[in-house]
Amino acid sequence: MKLRDPGAQPERTALAWSRTTLALIGAGLLCVRLAPSAPGTVLAAAVVCGGAALMLRRTRRSFHARRALPSGAGAADPVSIMITTGLAMLLAGVAAVLAF
Amino acid sequence: MTATTPPGSSGGRWTDRLLAEGDDPDPRFSMANERTFLAWIRTALALIAGGIGLALARDLIDSPLRQVLAVGFAAGGALVAVLAFRRWLRTERALRRSETLPPPALAPVISYGLAGAAIVLLVALLVTR
Numbered sequence: 001m002k003l004r005d006p007g008a009q010p011e012r013t014a015l016a017w018s019r020t021t022l023a024l025i026g027a028g029l030l031c032v033r034l035a036p037s038a039p040g041t042v043l044a045a046a047v048v049c050g051g052a053a054l055m056l057r058r059t060r061r062s063f064h065a066r067r068a069l070p071s072g073a074g075a076a077d078p079v080s081i082m083i084t085t086g087l088a089m090l091l092a093g094v095a096a097v098l099a100f
Numbered sequence: 101m102t103a104t105t106p107p108g109s110s111g112g113r114w115t116d117r118l119l120a121e122g123d124d125p126d127p128r129f130s131m132a133n134e135r136t137f138l139a140w141i142r143t144a145l146a147l148i149a150g151g152i153g154l155a156l157a158r159d160l161i162d163s164p165l166r167q168v169l170a171v172g173f174a175a176g177g178a179l180v181a182v183l184a185f186r187r188w189l190r191t192e193r194a195l196r197r198s199e200t201l202p203p204p205a206l207a208p209v210i211s212y213g214l215a216g217a218a219i220v221l222l223v224a225l226l227v228t229r
């Protein structure tokens with residue numbers, strides 16, 4: 001009995017990435033639309049641009065992961081993780097700006 | 101995609117130092133760690149979205165309370181994002197060294213924090229009604 005599921009793991013991971021990135025971009029777009037002042041609009045636009053860049057990076061990485069899986073090479077990508085954390089914090093900054 | 105970088109490594113020097121020790125773990129474990137991080141980030145995004153909603157709800161809540169709550173939710177979301185990153189890094193390092201995974205320190209923070217926030221919100225709404 002084979003327990004490996006080489007196809008499903010990268011797919012689930014790629015879907016989790018696209019869910020998260022879409023949520024970031026959607027929240028950013030909503031803030032661009034609803035921001036009452038210029039600083040909020042600029043910060044929210046930065047979140048949208050960063051989310052788009054992250055999505056491009058993940059698309060490239062998912063092809064990497066698919067090929068890396070049988071060989072057992074490292075699948076971790078600290079850059080994507082750090083970009084995601086940074087964008088979430090930037091969005092928190094947008095919320096603080098919108099409050100005032 | 102250049103031929104000079106081996107597949108799987110992300111290239112940069114500082115990212116190599118970040119995950120310096122040990123060997124590459126089973127890719128499935130790295131992916132599971134990544135999905136857990138992303139689930140925490142979505143939790144953080146939900147908190148931040150709550151902050152954004154409160155920030156824009158000018159008709160529902162009066163000014164000083166609205167700002168305090170909005171900034172509080174946004175700061176809570178940012179904190180969860182930072183803790184999620186720290187946990188991802190510690191788990192990935194433990195995987196590389198084949199050590200025991202770090203304990204889930206984030207879950208109690210979230211549940212106590214949200215329960216407390218719910219009570220504060222309820223009192224605030226009843227007081228300012």
